[in-house]
Amino acid sequence: xxxxxxxxxxxxxxxxxxxxxxxxxxxxxxxxxxxxxxxxxxxxxxxxxxxxxxxxxxxxxxxxxxxxxxxxxxxxxxxxxxxxxxxxxxxxxxxxxxxxxxxxxxxxxxxxxxxxxxxxxxxxxxxxxxxxxxxxxxxxxxxxxxxxxxxxxxxxxxxxxxxxxxxxxxxxxxxxxxxxxxxxxxxxxxxxxxxxxxxxxxxxxxxxxxxxxxxxxxxxxxxxxxxxxxxxxxxxxxxxxxxxxxxxxxxxxxxxxxxxxxxxxxxxxxxxxxxxxxxxxxxxxxxxxxxxxxxxxxxxxxxxxxxxxxxxxxxxxxxxxxxxxxxxxxxxxxxxxxxxxxxxxxxxxxx
Ligand code: NCD
Numbered sequence: 001x002x003x004x005x006x007x008x009x010x011x012x013x014x015x016x017x018x019x020x021x022x023x024x025x026x027x028x029x030x031x032x033x034x035x036x037x038x039x040x041x042x043x044x045x046x047x048x049x050x051x052x053x054x055x056x057x058x059x060x061x062x063x064x065x066x067x068x069x070x071x072x073x074x075x076x077x078x079x080x081x082x083x084x085x086x087x088x089x090x091x092x093x094x095x096x097x098x099x100x101x102x103x104x105x106x107x108x109x110x111x112x113x114x115x116x117x118x119x120x121x122x123x124x125x126x127x128x129x130x131x132x133x134x135x136x137x138x139x140x141x142x143x144x145x146x147x148x149x150x151x152x153x154x155x156x157x158x159x160x161x162x163x164x165x166x167x168x169x170x171x172x173x174x175x176x177x178x179x180x181x182x183x184x185x186x187x188x189x190x191x192x193x194x195x196x197x198x199x200x201x202x203x204x205x206x207x208x209x210x211x212x213x214x215x216x217x218x219x220x221x222x223x224x225x226x227x228x229x230x231x232x233x234x235x236x237x238x239x240x241x242x243x244x245x246x247x248x249x250x251x252x253x254x255x256x257x258x259x260x261x262x263x264x265x266x267x268x269x270x271x272x273x274x275x276x277x278x279x280x281x282x283x284x285x286x287x288x289x290x291x292x293x294x295x296x297x298x299x300x301x302x303x304x305x306x307x308x309x310x311x312x313x314x315x316x317x318x319x320x321x322x323x324x325x326x327x328x329x330x331x332x333x334x335x336x337x338x339x340x341x342x343x344x345x346x347x348x349x350x351x
Contacts, residue, residue: 020036020039026141026142027138027141028141028145028147028148029147029339029341030126030147030336030337030338031141031148031150032149032150032159032332032336033138033150033157033159034206035159035162035163035206035209035210036209038159038210040184040213043182043210044181044182045335046163046328047166047331048180048181049330049331049334050324050327050328050330050331051327053327053334054327061091061092061330062091062092064092064093064334065093065334066093066094067093067094067095068093068125069095069097069123069124069126070089070094070096070124070125070333071096071097071098071099071122071124071127071128072086072097072128073099073116073128073129074101074129074130075101075106075129075130075131076101076152078130078152079299080297080298080322081130081151081152081158081160082098082130082151084322084325084329085128085149086098087326088332091326092330092333092334094337097122099119112136112140112143113139113143116140117144120144120146124146125337126146126148126333126336127144127147127149128149129148129149129150129151131154133153134153134155135153135154135156136154137149137150145341147336147337147339147341155201155202155205155263156202156205158202158203160325160328161202161203161206161207161325162207162210162211163328164321164327164328164329165207165255165295165321166182166210167324168293168321168324169253169293170186171320173253183214185215186214187216189215190216190217190252191216191217191218191250191251192216192217192218192251192253192254193220193221193241193255194218194221195244195247195254195256195257195278196257196258197222197226197257197258197263198220198222198227199225199226199231200264201257201260203255205234207255208220208238209235212236212237212238215237217250218238219238219241219250219251220232220238220239220240221240221243221247221278222242223242223269223274225268226259226267226269227240244278245284245288248284249288253293253295254294255295255297256280256294256295256296256300257296258296258298258304258305259271259301274304275304278305279306279307280307281306281307282310285310285313285315291315292315294306294315294318295317295318295321296318296321297321298321300318
């Protein structure tokens with residue numbers, strides 16, 4: 001696993017259009033490590049499967065992964081992601097076990113590799129991993145051979161969040177028949193501003209790697225300390241706008257991000273000035289983007305990046321994001337446990 005997190009712009013660029021970056025060999029093909037491994041066909045299948053599973057009778061759904069064993073391995077705290085993965089697994093009938101850093105042998109110094117091997121020996125068939133180090137899910141995938149679902153790794157990626165954000169955007173802004181299948185032009189003409197702590201955000205990274213492949217324009221917005229100029233090099237379709245009002249004027253969707261205080265060491269940020277320039281409050285929203293859909297991956301710090309009036313207002317789809325999270329995670333779990341490890345991903349993939 002890389003010892004240090006790479007700055008956003010130095011990591012590889014987003015693939016163009018419908019192309020996916022080759023799936024790493026020896027990684028179980030049911031894994032979800034990065035959005036860049038998904039073709040647009042994969043994304044469409046996940047969206048369609050999420051809808052099928054969501055509308056399926058509860059008892060039938062609970063048979064699908066009956067008694068399959070899913071481990072949730074969380075080295076960082078989480079409310080939404082952990083709970084929705086757990087509820088998703090349970091509604092498919094799987095048995096779940098939570099291993100968190102503070103209540104396990106991780107606290108005694110056990111390595112990620114040994115923890116993964118132990119979980120596999122205990123019968124885990126799939127591991128959902130959240131880890132502070134970018135790249136940790138790759139290590140776990142290689143060492144266990146199990147399908148690994150990345151629930152957020154350092155400042156790298158958060159693939160299930162980007163998929164649930166996509167499902168929220170599709171369900172709010174598009175007619176029903178366009179919600180379960182995407183093409184390279186599915187979001188053509190749509191501008192999505194992601195504002196706040198881009199530098200530390202795996203949510204921003206996964207969205208910026210996914211949404212432009214569907215034709216969207218992504219604007220990163222924030223001060224230099226939280227958004228280095230090189231961030232736009234993440235891929236085509238991503239640009240930087242420092243002025244929040246100018247970004248809002250162009251936006252159909254505004255995704256607000258939390259300032260990640262736990263990752264701010266060494267950075268100088270004047271919070272009062274930040275609030276002045278970048279807080280999404282009702283007057284800013286109504287003056288510059290009155291129709292924009294407002295998203296936030298949570299946790300929200302009300303009064304800092306967003307006001308309560310906006311968070312609870314009519315433009316906000318924050319609670320819907322959480323709701324879509326469960327359906328997306330059911331689809332990812334089903335895919336993880338239905339995909340055969342021996343099946344050659346490359347041969348079966350249409351690019
Ligand atoms: C985010 C995360 O942990 O990456 N939250 C989430 O999973 N919904 C964002 C954050 O911590 O600010």
